[in-house]
Amino acid sequence: MSDTGEEWQVARRRKGTARKPKTLKVCSNSTCSQEPLDVRKTVQRIKDTVSELKCEEFWQEWKEQMLAALSKPPDQLTGSTDGTLSQQLECVCYGLGSFSSCVSARYQLAMLLLLLDAGQIPLKDCSIYDPAFSSGEEDVLRELGVTVLTENEEGKRLATKPTLFYLMHCGNALYNNLLWKNWSTQCLPLVIIIGNSFIGMSERTIEREFKRDYSYITQAVSVCEERQLPCPSRLIDVFSDTAVITFPTSGLNGLPQSTWAEPPEPQYQHCPDLEIIRNETRS
Numbered sequence: 299m300s301d302t303g304e305e306w307q308v309a310r311r312r313k314g315t316a317r318k319p320k321t322l323k324v325c326s327n328s329t330c331s332q333e334p335l336d337v338r339k340t341v342q343r344i345k346d347t348v349s350e351l352k353c354e355e356f357w358q359e360w361k362e363q364m365l366a367a368l369s370k371p372p373d374q375l376t377g378s379t380d381g382t383l384s385q386q387l388e389c390v391c392y393g394l395g396s397f398s399s400c401v402s403a404r405y406q407l408a409m410l411l412l413l414l415d416a417g418q419i420p421l422k423d424c425s426i427y428d429p430a431f432s433s434g435e436e437d438v439l440r441e442l443g444v445t446v447l448t449e450n451e452e453g454k455r456l457a458t459k460p461t462l463f464y465l466m467h468c469g470n471a472l473y474n475n476l477l478w479k480n481w482s483t484q485c486l487p488l489v490i491i492i493g494n495s496f497i498g499m500s501e502r503t504i505e506r507e508f509k510r511d512y513s514y515i516t517q518a519v520s521v522c523e524e525r526q527l528p529c530p531s532r533l534i535d536v537f538s539d540t541a542v543i544t545f546p547t548s549g550l551n552g553l554p555q556s557t558w559a560e561p562p563e564p565q566y567q568h569c570p571d572l573e574i575i576r577n578e579t580r581s
């Protein structure tokens with residue numbers, strides 16, 4: 299544990315082996331501090347992380363890949379032929395994690411702020427929700443200017459205009475729910491996801507179970523376009539396995555018409571360990 303109260307996973311060196319670089323450790327609830335948060339200090343720390351990421355080479359590639367996804371193809375999304383954005387985008391971020399105690403989540407938040415800036419998305423048009431946020435973290439987010447959601451939507455957010463969904467290392471059900479809610483040839487082209495690669499997800503799970511439990515991701519894998527995003531080894535736990543995922547109309551039109559008729563809401567009755575927190579007040 300560092301003196302800032304954040305966890306680092308330091309590779310222990312065996313005799314004769316080369317020194318390995320530090321890698322950032324994924325969040326764990328046990329590291330969450332219960333002490334009141336110093337909002338000003340936390341905001342400053344996030345801004346420092348933004349400045350740090352801005353100097354990283356891989357950030358330039360993230361930016362280029364995102365802008366390419368947002369501006370192409372011009373007839374479906376927001377872009378004009380010169381690559382500039384012609385329509386205001388909005389953003390929804392789920393599952394960021396506790397960024398005051400978890401260094402991975404803080405880096406992901408800093409990356410989100412950079413992406414909003416690059417995509418010319420006003421901070422207030424970025425809605426953010428994680429049931430793990432403390433009230434102090436919500437204050438920090440409001441101070442930064444983003445909109446903190448109070449309802450657990452379980453990822454079921456309808457895109458009524460082009461929307462960037464930022465879901466870093468979230469449970470599969472969050473992506474599956476998002477796809478279900480937007481399951482039409484009109485809505486899916488409005489959805490741009492920066493999150494776990496669907497291809498990676500399907501490869502890591504037993505095929506039969508993946509098809510049964512995450513049917514919308516299963517169908518989307520073959521028709522979505524994934525642009526893999528680079529990740530330096532030092533930040534492997536923060537930005538690994540991430541892609542920009544879009545849904546070009548041409549691919550969607552290739553799916554059988556029956557796919558779109560009354561898509562059933564996912565129930566997950568075979569998933570005792572769903573990895574997302576349900577909204578208990580929803581029926």
Ligand SMILES: C[S@@+](CC[C@H](N)C(=O)[O-])C[C@H]1O[C@@H](n2cnc3c(N)ncnc32)[C@H](O)[C@@H]1O
Nearest residue numbers: 325392393394395402428430452466467574575
């Ligand atoms: C595996 S953690 C990832 C945290 C962080 N992004 C990272 O990469 O370390 C998944 C996150 O999803 C959040 N989560 C669970 N259910 C959610 C829901 N219904 N809506 C939004 N976020 C949710 C959890 O609280 C947790 O912070």
